Amino acid sequence: MATYSRLPGSVALITLHNPPVNALSAAVRQGIVDAVQRALKDPKVTSVVICGQNGKFCGGADIREFAGPMLGPPLVPMIHAIEAVDKPVAAAIEGVALGGGLELALACHYRIAHSKAVLGLPEVTLGLLPGAGGSQRLPRLIGLTAALDLITTGRHVSAAEALKLGVLDQVTDSNAVDLAVEFVRSVAGQPLDSRRLSTLPCPCPPDVDSLLDKVMSKVRQRSRGALAPVACVRALRAAASLPYAQGMEKERELMATLFNSGQARALQYAFFSQRVVGKWSLPSGARWDNSTARIISKAAVIGLGTMGRGIVVALALTGISVVAVETQEKQLAEASRVVPAMLQREAGRRRLATPPGVISFSSNLQDVSEVELVIEAVFEDMSLKLQVFKHLSSVCRPGTLLCSNTSGLDIDQLAAVTQSPGLVVGMHFFAPAHVMKLLEVVYGPRSSPEAVATAMQLGKRMGKVGVAVGNCPGFVGNRMLKPYLEQANFLLEEGATPRQVDEALEEFGFPMGVFRMSDLSGLDVGWRIRKEAGLTGPGVESTRTRQGRRYSPLPDQMCEAGRLGQKTGKGWYQYDGPGGRVARSDPWVHIFLETYRAEHGLVARSITLEEILERCLYALINEGFNILQDAVAAGPEDIDAIYVFGYGWPRHRGGPMFHADQVGLGRILQRLNQHSHPDVPHLKPSTLLRRLVAAGSPPVQKWREFINKERVHSQL
Numbered sequence: 001m002a003t004y005s006r007l008p009g010s011v012a013l014i015t016l017h018n019p020p021v022n023a024l025s026a027a028v029r030q031g032i033v034d035a036v037q038r039a040l041k042d043p044k045v046t047s048v049v050i051c052g053q054n055g056k057f058c059g060g061a062d063i064r065e066f067a068g069p070m071l072g073p074p075l076v077p078m079i080h081a082i083e084a085v086d087k088p089v090a091a092a093i094e095g096v097a098l099g100g101g102l103e104l105a106l107a108c109h110y111r112i113a114h115s116k117a118v119l120g121l122p123e124v125t126l127g128l129l130p131g132a133g134g135s136q137r138l139p140r141l142i143g144l145t146a147a148l149d150l151i152t153t154g155r156h157v158s159a160a161e162a163l164k165l166g167v168l169d170q171v172t173d174s175n176a177v178d179l180a181v182e183f184v185r186s187v188a189g190q191p192l193d194s195r196r197l198s199t200l201p202c203p204c205p206p207d208v209d210s211l212l213d214k215v216m217s218k219v220r221q222r223s224r225g226a227l228a229p230v231a232c233v234r235a236l237r238a239a240a241s242l243p244y245a246q247g248m249e250k251e252r253e254l255m256a257t258l259f260n261s262g263q264a265r266a267l268q269y270a271f272f273s274q275r276v277v278g279k280w281s282l283p284s285g286a287r288w289d290n291s292t293a294r295i296i297s298k299a300a301v302i303g304l305g306t307m308g309r310g311i312v313v314a315l316a317l318t319g320i321s322v323v324a325v326e327t328q329e330k331q332l333a334e335a336s337r338v339v340p341a342m343l344q345r346e347a348g349r350r351r352l353a354t355p356p357g358v359i360s361f362s363s364n365l366q367d368v369s370e371v372e373l374v375i376e377a378v379f380e381d382m383s384l385k386l387q388v389f390k391h392l393s394s395v396c397r398p399g400t401l402l403c404s405n406t407s408g409l410d411i412d413q414l415a416a417v418t419q420s421p422g423l424v425v426g427m428h429f430f431a432p433a434h435v436m437k438l439l440e441v442v443y444g445p446r447s448s449p450e451a452v453a454t455a456m457q458l459g460k461r462m463g464k465v466g467v468a469v470g471n472c473p474g475f476v477g478n479r480m481l482k483p484y485l486e487q488a489n490f491l492l493e494e495g496a497t498p499r500q501v502d503e504a505l506e507e508f509g510f511p512m513g514v515f516r517m518s519d520l521s522g523l524d525v526g527w528r529i530r531k532e533a534g535l536t537g538p539g540v541e542s543t544r545t546r547q548g549r550r551y552s553p554l555p556d557q558m559c560e561a562g563r564l565g566q567k568t569g570k571g572w573y574q575y576d577g578p579g580g581r582v583a584r585s586d587p588w589v590h591i592f593l594e595t596y597r598a599e600h601g602l603v604a605r606s607i608t609l610e611e612i613l614e615r616c617l618y619a620l621i622n623e624g625f626n627i628l629q630d631a632v633a634a635g636p637e638d639i640d641a642i643y644v645f646g647y648g649w650p651r652h653r654g655g656p657m658f659h660a661d662q663v664g665l666g667r668i669l670q671r672l673n674q675h676s677h678p679d680v681p682h683l684k685p686s687t688l689l690r691r692l693v694a695a696g697s698p699p700v701q702k703w704r705e706f707i708n709k710e711r712v713h714s715q716l
C-alpha cells in the first residue's frame with residue numbers, strides 16, 4: 001500500500017509500504033493512485049513528495065505478480081497521471097530506485113537522492129524492457145548514448161554517477177526526504193512544462209543511425225540469442241526517432257512480446273533461484289536461519305597456483321587479511337609479484353579502493369597458526385591434499401575452519417585426517433576465482449552447520465553465489481559435466497566434427513562449445529583424472545569399453561600426441577602457436593578421427609544439430625535428476641544456479657533443470673530412452689525423472705516438494 005500525510009507547509013508526503021523493497025504490487029499501485037488523487041484535490045497541498053518506507057524508495061514492479069493475471073491499476077497510466085500533476089512532485093530516493101521504481105521517479109518532476117542510493121533499469125536482466133515509460137523518458141533526460149548503455153546492460157549506478165548523468169537533480173548525505181520536502185516547497189507555483197520528460201526531445205548524436213546499428217550488433221554478439229537486449233535497442237530507436245506517444249506504443253508492443261516469452265520466464269526464475277540458494281538447508285535439518293556463521297577477519301590460502309592466487313585476491317577484496325603460503329620458492333616469488341597487480345586491477349574493475357597491505361606471503365606452513373580459516377588450493381591430488389590437511393590440523397589453533405578448493409575429491413576423506421572433522425568443508429571456486437561468481441560449498445557427513453554457514457557467509461562477502469552441495473565425486477557441477485563430455489566424444493566417434501558439436505552448443509547459447517572449452521582448460525586435466533581412475537595409462541587395454549562401460553579413448557590419444565589444447569598451440573583445433581586464442585579447424589584432427597573410426601570399424605554418419613543437443617544436454621540433465629534423487633543438491637534451483645553462474649549455461653534458458661521443464665519431462669524421458677544403450681549408464685533415465693513424468697510432470701517450482709514427499713514415502 002501507500003500512505004498519505006500532509007506535512008506543515010502544504011506538502012503532501014506519499015510513502016510506499018511493501019517490505020522488503022517496496023515493489024509496486026497491485027496494492028501499492030492502488031495506494032499511489034488514491035494518494036495522488038487526494039493531493040490533487042486538496043487545495044491546501046501545493047507540492048508532493050514520494051518516498052519509500054524503511055529507507056528504500058522502490059525495487060520496481062513486483063516480479064512475483066508477473067506469473068499471474070495482472071490485477072489492480074496498471075503502472076503506465078499511473079505514471080502518466082503523476083507526470084501530469086500540476087503541483088511539483090519530487091521523488092525522494094533512498095536505498096534503491098530500480099526498474100519501475102526509477103520509472104516512477106522519472107515521472108516525477110524532480111529527483112533527489114541520498115548519496116548511498118543505487119539507481120538503474122535492470123529489466124533487461126529479467127528478459128524485459130523498461131515498460132512503464134522508462135525506455136522513452138530516460139533517453140529524453142540523459143541523451144540516447146547514455147540511456148543505451150544503462151538500459152541494454154541493466155547496470156546499477158551510484159547516486160554520484162546518476163547526478164553526473166543528469167538523472168538526479170540533487171544528492172545529499174543527510175535525509176533525502178527532508179531535503180525533497182524543503183525543495184518542493186521552494187519551487188511550488190513554478191512552471192512545470194520543462195520538467196515533464198515526455199514533452200522533451202531526445203538528445204541524440206549526429207550519427208544516430210550508426211550509433212544504434214553499432215549498439216545493436218554489440219548486444220546481439222554479447223547476448224547470444226537473448227531477446228530483451230535487442231528489444232531494448234529497438235525501443236530506444238523509437239525514442240530517438242518518434243514522438244513520445246508513438247514511442248510509448250512501440251515500447252508497449254515490444255514489452256508485450258517479451259512479457260510472455262520463455263526467456264522472460266527463465267530469467268525471472270534465475271533471479272529467484274539466486275535468492276533461493278542463499279536459503280540453504282542440509283539433510284540434517286541445519287539451515288541458513290538456524291545456523292550461526294563465524295565472522296572471519298584473518299584467513300590463509302595454501303598453494304599459489306592459478307586458483308590460489310585468485311582466491312587470495314577474492315579474500316583480500318573483502319578486507320580480510322590473508323596469509324598466502326606457497327612452499328615452492330619459484331612459484332612464491334612469481335605470486336608475490338603477480339597477486340598485488342591482480343588485486344589492484346580487480347579493485348579498479350569493481351570501482352573499489354585497493355585494500356592496503358592485507359596480504360602477506362610466506363613459504364612456511366607454520367605461518368597459518370593464527371588464522372581463523374584456511375583454504376587449501378594445492379594441486380588436485382588426494383595424497384598431497386591429505387598430507388596438507390594432516391599438517392594443517394596440527395599447526396592451526398583449535399577451532400580453525402579447514403576448507404579445500406577441490407573440484408571433486410572426497411571431503412570426508414580429508415576431514416578424517418584432521419582433529420576436528422566438523423570444521424572441514426569444500427569451497428570449490430571456479431577459475432578465475434576472483435572473477436567467477438560461483439562457489440560450491442561442499443558439506444561432508446560430518447561438516448558442522450557452523451562450518452557450512454561460515455563458508456556460505458564468506459562466499460557472500462566475496463560477492464559469490466554460494467550453493468551448498470553434498471559430497472560425491474565431482475559434487476554437482478563436475479558430476480553433471482562428465483556425461484556431457486562423454487556424449488560429445490561419442491559423437492566424434494560416430495561422425496561429428498569438434499566444430500559441429502561446438503557450433504550446436506554455442507548456438508544454444510553457451511559462450512564456448514565443449515571442445516573449445518577443453519582446449520582452453522587443457523586436455524591433460526581430464527587425462528590425469530582418468531589415469532587416476534584406472535581408465536587409461538600403461539597396462540590399460542585400448543578398447544572402447546572400459547570398466548564395463550562404453551569409453552572413448554579419443555581424448556587420451558590426443559594427449560598422447562602432445563595435443564593438450566591452447567597451451568601447446570594444438571588440441572581439438574589448431575592455434576597460431578602455444579597460448580594462441582583463435583581456434584581454427586585442423587585437418588590433422590579430421591584425419592585422426594577418420595583413422596580412428598577405420599581402426600575401430602566405425603562408419604561415420606551425418607549427425608543433426610538436434611541430436612548433438614539432445615545427447616549432450618539430456619545426458620547432463622539426467623545426471624541432474626540423479627543428483628536431486630541422491631539429495632546432493634537440495635532443489636533444482638541449486639543445480640540451475642551452479643550451471644548459470646559457473647558453467648556458462650545461458651541465463652536466458654534458466655538452467656538445465658528449468659530447461660528440462662520447458663522442453664517437457666515426457667519428451668526428455670522419451671529421448672533418453674531412445675538414445676539409451678546398456679553400456680552407457682548415464683543415459684539410463686533416472687528414477688526421479690520417471691516418477692515426475694508418472695506424476696504428470698509438475699512444474700520445476702514444485703519439484704522440491706515432490707522430492708521431499710517421495711523421500712518420506714521411500715519412493716526415491
Ligand SMILES: CC(C)(COP(=O)(O)OP(=O)(O)OC[C@H]1O[C@@H](n2cnc3c(N)ncnc32)[C@H](O)[C@@H]1OP(=O)(O)O)[C@@H](O)C(=O)NCCC(=O)NCCSC(=O)C[C@@H](O)CCCCCCCCCCCCC(=O)O
Nearest residue numbers: 023059060061062063098099100122130131132256259275
Ligand atoms: C532491490 C535489490 C537490489 C535488493 O537486494 P538485496 O540483496 O538487499 O535483497 P534481495 O535481492 O535478497 O531481495 C530481498 C527480497 O525482495 C525480493 N524482491 C526484490 N526485488 C523484487 C521485486 N522487484 N519484486 C518482487 N520481489 C522482489 C527478493 O526476491 C527477496 O525476497 P526472497 O523472498 O526471494 O528472499 C534486489 O532485490 C534487486 O535487484 N531486485 C530486482 C530489481 C529489479 O530488477 N527491478 C525491476 C523489476 S521489473 C520492472 O520494474 C518492470 C517495469 O519496467 C515495467 C512493468 C510494466 C508492467 C506492464 C506489464 C505489461 C504487460 C504487457 C503484456 C501483456 C500482454 C498480454 O498478456 O496480453
